[in-house]
Amino acid sequence: MYDVKDKKIVLEHGTINKGIIAVASGKGGVGKSTVTVNLATALAELGHKVGIIDADVRGFSVPRILGVTDKPRAVSEKEIIPPEVKGIKAISMGSFVDENSPVIWRAPLLAGALEQFFKDVRWGEIDYMLIDLPPGTGDMPLNIMQKVPHAETLVVTTPQVTATKVAGRIGAMADKMDHEIIGVVENMAYYRCSECGSKDYIFGEDGGQDLADFMETELLGQLPLISEVRRRSDSGNPIVFDEPESEISQEFIKIAKKLVEREQGFDEKVEPLKLNMDPK
Numbered sequence: 001m002y003d004v005k006d007k008k009i010v011l012e013h014g015t016i017n018k019g020i021i022a023v024a025s026g027k028g029g030v031g032k033s034t035v036t037v038n039l040a041t042a043l044a045e046l047g048h049k050v051g052i053i054d055a056d057v058r059g060f061s062v063p064r065i066l067g068v069t070d071k072p073r074a075v076s077e078k079e080i081i082p083p084e085v086k087g088i089k090a091i092s093m094g095s096f097v098d099e100n101s102p103v104i105w106r107a108p109l110l111a112g113a114l115e116q117f118f119k120d121v122r123w124g125e126i127d128y129m130l131i132d133l134p135p136g137t138g139d140m141p142l143n144i145m146q147k148v149p150h151a152e153t154l155v156v157t158t159p160q161v162t163a164t165k166v167a168g169r170i171g172a173m174a175d176k177m178d179h180e181i182i183g184v185v186e187n188m189a190y191y192r193c194s195e196c197g198s199k200d201y202i203f204g205e206d207g208g209q210d211l212a213d214f215m216e217t218e219l220l221g222q223l224p225l226i227s228e229v230r231r232r233s234d235s236g237n238p239i240v241f242d243e244p245e246s247e248i249s250q251e252f253i254k255i256a257k258k259l260v261e262r263e264q265g266f267d268e269k270v271e272p273l274k275l276n277m278d279p280k
C-alpha cells in the first residue's frame with residue numbers, strides 16, 4: 001500500500017512525513033470522530049499539514065464534523081483529489097455515498113476502499129495522517145491496523161467503567177498488531193458548571209487514567225463535556241478553529257503538542273503482519 005523511504009511514508013500520490021495516528025475506541029459514541037477532527041484542526045493550528053482518512057466506513061461522520069461540502073474530484077481512474085477544509089484534506093466513504101444510505105458492503109470490500117483511500121488519493125506532502133477507525137475490536141479495525149503497520153494508536157474513552165473496560169481490549173489488539181499505543185484521551189471527562197465554574201464528574205472520575213495505567217501508556221488529556229462541541233460538530237464547525245481559546249480547544253492543542261513532541265518519522269523495518277482477518 002506504501003513504501004518507507006528516508007523515514008517518510010511514500011504513497012502513490014504523496015508523502016507522510018511525521019506520523020500516522022489511528023484513533024480507536026472500544027465502544028461507539030464516545031467521541032472518537034469528534035476527537036479525530038478536532039485533533040486534526042489542533043495540529044493544523046500548530047502549523048502542520050494534516051490528512052484524515054475516515055475509516056469508520058459504516059458509521060462515517062468526519063465530513064459532517066469537519067464541514068466538508070465539496071466532493072472528491074477524480075482526475076483519472078487512479079487519482080482522486082480530496083476535499084479540503086482549512087487546509088485539512090479528508091476522505092471518507094461519506095464523500096461517495098449519501099449520508100442517509102447504509103453502507104452494506106462486506107468487510108473485504110470495505111478494506112479495499114481503505115486501500116484506495118491510501119493509494120489513489122492525491123494527498124501531496126502531509127505531516128500527519130489521522131485515521132478514524134471503526135469502533136471496537138472487530139474485523140474492520142483489525143484489518144485496517146494490519147494494513148497500516150506504521151500507524152500508532154490513540155485510544156479515546158469516556159470515564160465510565162463500562163467504556164474503559166471495553167477500550168482496554170484495544171490494548172490487546174494493538175499489541176497483537178505490534179502497534180504502539182501513544183496514549184489515552186478521556187472525552188466527556190467532566191462538565192463544568194457555567195454558573196460557579198466547578199467540575200462535575202458526571203460519568204465518574206479517573207477512568208481515563210486507570211485505562212492509561214492498564215495499557216501502560218500516558219493519559220494525554222481530559223476533554224470536558226460541553227454542548228457547544230455537539231452543536232459545532234453537527235454544523236461542521238470544529239471548535240478548535242472557531243474558539244481556539246476555549247477550555248476544550250486548549251486541551252486539544254495540549255494533546256496535539258504532546259503528539260508533535262514525540263519522535264518523528266517512520267522505521268523502515270516494520271513488516272506488515274501476515275494474519276488473515278478477512279471473513280470468508
Ligand SMILES: Nc1ncnc2c1ncn2[C@@H]1O[C@H](COP(=O)(O)OP(=O)(O)OP(=O)(O)O)[C@@H](O)[C@H]1O
Nearest residue numbers: 028029030031032033034135224225226229230233
Ligand atoms: N466533549 C463532548 N461534549 C459534548 N458532546 C460531545 C463531546 N464529544 C462528542 N460529543 C458528541 O457525542 C456524539 C458522539 O460523538 P462521535 O460521533 O464523535 O462519537 P464516535 O465515538 O466517533 O461514535 P462512533 O464510533 O459510533 O461513530 C456526537 O453527537 C458528538 O457531537
